[in-house]
Structures are given as C-alpha cells and as structure tokens.
Amino acid sequence: MVPLNWYLILSAFVFSAGLYAALGRRNAIAVLMGIELMLNAANINLVAFWRFGVTPAENLDGQIFALFVIAVAAAEVAIGLALIISVYRNRRTVNLDDLDLLKG
Amino acid sequence: MPELPFPLPPLPTVQQVVFVGIALLTVVGSLAVVLARNLFHSALGLVAAFFGAAGVYIIAEAEFIGVSQVLVYVGAISTLITFAIMLTRGMMFGATSPRNRQSGTAAIITSLTFIVLMALMNGIKWPQASEPIVDGQAIIAGLGRAFVTEYIIPFELLALLLLVALAGAIVLAKDRN
Numbered sequence: 001m002v003p004l005n006w007y008l009i010l011s012a013f014v015f016s017a018g019l020y021a022a023l024g025r026r027n028a029i030a031v032l033m034g035i036e037l038m039l040n041a042a043n044i045n046l047v048a049f050w051r052f053g054v055t056p057a058e059n060l061d062g063q064i065f066a067l068f069v070i071a072v073a074a075a076e077v078a079i080g081l082a083l084i085i086s087v088y089r090n091r092r093t094v095n096l097d098d099l100d101l102l103k104g
Numbered sequence: 105m106p107e108l109p110f111p112l113p114p115l116p117t118v119q120q121v122v123f124v125g126i127a128l129l130t131v132v133g134s135l136a137v138v139l140a141r142n143l144f145h146s147a148l149g150l151v152a153a154f155f156g157a158a159g160v161y162i163i164a165e166a167e168f169i170g171v172s173q174v175l176v177y178v179g180a181i182s183t184l185i186t187f188a189i190m191l192t193r194g195m196m197f198g199a200t201s202p203r204n205r206q207s208g209t210a211a212i213i214t215s216l217t218f219i220v221l222m223a224l225m226n227g228i229k230w231p232q233a234s235e236p237i238v239d240g241q242a243i244i245a246g247l248g249r250a251f252v253t254e255y256i257i258p259f260e261l262l263a264l265l266l267l268v269a270l271a272g273a274i275v276l277a278k279d280r281n
Binding site: 054082 | 117119120123124127130131134135137138143146147150153154157160161163164165166168169172173176177180181184185187188189191192201202203204205206207209210211213214215217218221222225226230232233234235236237241243246247250251255258262265266269270272273274276277279
C-alpha cells in the first residue's frame with residue numbers, strides 16, 4: 001500500500017502550483033486553471049484520508065465530499081468562463097494587469 | 105544463507121512504483137500549467153494533471169471518483185477551457201510575459217505555503233488505520249445508498265446549484281446586442 005505521506009506530498013505540490021497560477025499568471029483563464037488544480041489537490045487529500053480511515057468500505061464520507069467538490073468545481077468553471085468571455089466582449093482583453101477598474 | 109550486516113530496505117511494491125509514475129505525470133502537468141508561455145500548452149498540462157489525479161484516486165481504490173474525474177474534468181472542464189481560450193485569444197500570445205506584475209510576491213508566498221504544508225504533513229503523526237478493502241465490499245453501491253439516504257438534501261441542493269450555475273453562465277455569456 002502507498003504510504004499516506006506520499007499522497008500528502010503530491011497534493012501539497014499540486015496545491016502550491018495552483019496557488020502560484022492563481023496569484024501570478026497574467027491571463028484570467030490561467031488563473032481559473034490554477035483554481036482547478038487547487039480543488040484537485042483538496043480532492044487527493046480527501047480520498048487519501050478516506051482510504052486511511054477506520055473501515056473505509058463503510059465510512060464513505062471522504063469520497064462523498066470529493067464528489068461534491070467535483071460538482072461544485074464544474075459549476076464554478078462554467079460561471080468563471082462565462083465571466084471571462086463577458087469581460088473579453090466588453091474590454092477586448094483578459095489580461096489581469098489591465099483589469100484594474102476597482103483600483104483606488 | 106549468510107546473515108547480512110545491515111537490514112535491507114524494503115523493496116517498493118508494484119503499487120508504489122505505479123504511484124510514483126502517476127505522481128510524476130501530475131507534477132509535470134501542474135508545472136506546465138504554471139510555467140508554459142503558450143496558454144494552449146497550459147491547457148494540455150492541465151489535462152495531464154487531471155489524468156494523473158484520476159490515476160491517484162484509482163490507486164487509492166476510489167474507482168468511482170477516478171471515473172468521475174475523467175468524465176467531469178478531462179471530458180467537460182478541459183473542453184470548456186479550450187473553448188474559452190479560443191474565444192478570447194488575440195494579443196494574448198506573442199512577446200508578452202505569462203506572469204503579471206505581482207508574480208514575484210506570488211512566488212515567495214507560494215514557496216512559503218509549500219514549505220509550511222510539507223512541514224505540517226510530515227511533522228504530524230496522522231492516525232492511520234490502513235485496513236485492506238477485500239473483494240466483494242460494494243463501495244459504489246454504498247456511495248449510491250448514501251446519496252439517496254443520509255446525503256439526500258445536499259445532493260438535491262447540488263443538482264439545483266448546477267442548474268442555476270449553468271443558466272447563469274448562459275445569461276452572463278449571452279451577447280446583449
């Protein structure tokens with residue numbers, strides 16, 4: 001069996017990569033990809049802790065939570081991409097450095 | 105057989121070797137998402153990372169999550185993202201840098217997060233049961249039962265949320281002229 005730590009290390013790396021994409025990329029779509037990576041890292045942790053819990057065949061809460069996360073991510077990406085397309089239609093750019101209307 | 109002066113480290117099992125391969129695919133995919141200059145290459149890296157995560161779920165014996173991952177993420181979300189890239193391109197390619205103005209701060213924050221996460225993960229002694237799942241234990245049937253008994257209200261709310269989100273996406277992306 002794969003040790004629990006391996007899953008945790010993998011998910012920590014994927015989460016950090018997603019965080020950097022969300023904070024440091026210029027294109028709004030790349031930011032959305034980073035958010036998807038972070039959600040995937042959370043799912044890896046949920047599944048790993050489900051597998052190493054007591055009686056994994058009966059206590060399915062970790063898997064159920066992961067399925068909820070997948071569904072919410074699908075809703076989130078649909079809304080996010082619609083917002084990006086709407087912004088592109090109005091401003092002709094999805095460059096986040098140019099979208100600073102709220103800056104004081 | 106003569107006694108060895110030191111105990112041999114345990115050999116990795118087949119499962120562990122496969123896990124390392126899949127984890128490397130996931131890591132390379134997420135690095136491509138972060139570092140690629142061309143947004144299409146980022147999208148391809150995202151698909152690789154999604155496939156890797158699906159493999160991780162299957163190794164953890166959560167087959168249903170793995171199949172859902174391939175259906176929802178690889179099938180639907182990657183296609184949506186590719187469409188959005190094609191609909192919003194123009195001047196996003198070429199000489200411009202893929203990083204924004206705050207990417208230096210972002211890199212520092214991200215590396216600090218990674219260090220803290222690794223210290224936490226490896227520092228805490230997690231309680232582990234690691235019980236084997238024997239043949240004949242119907243996990244997918246248990247999932248289905250849980251969704252229509254204990255988790256029926258979150259499940260129905262989730263269906264409503266998806267409907268509202270997709271209707272809202274259509275309204276947002278519609279051309280008003």
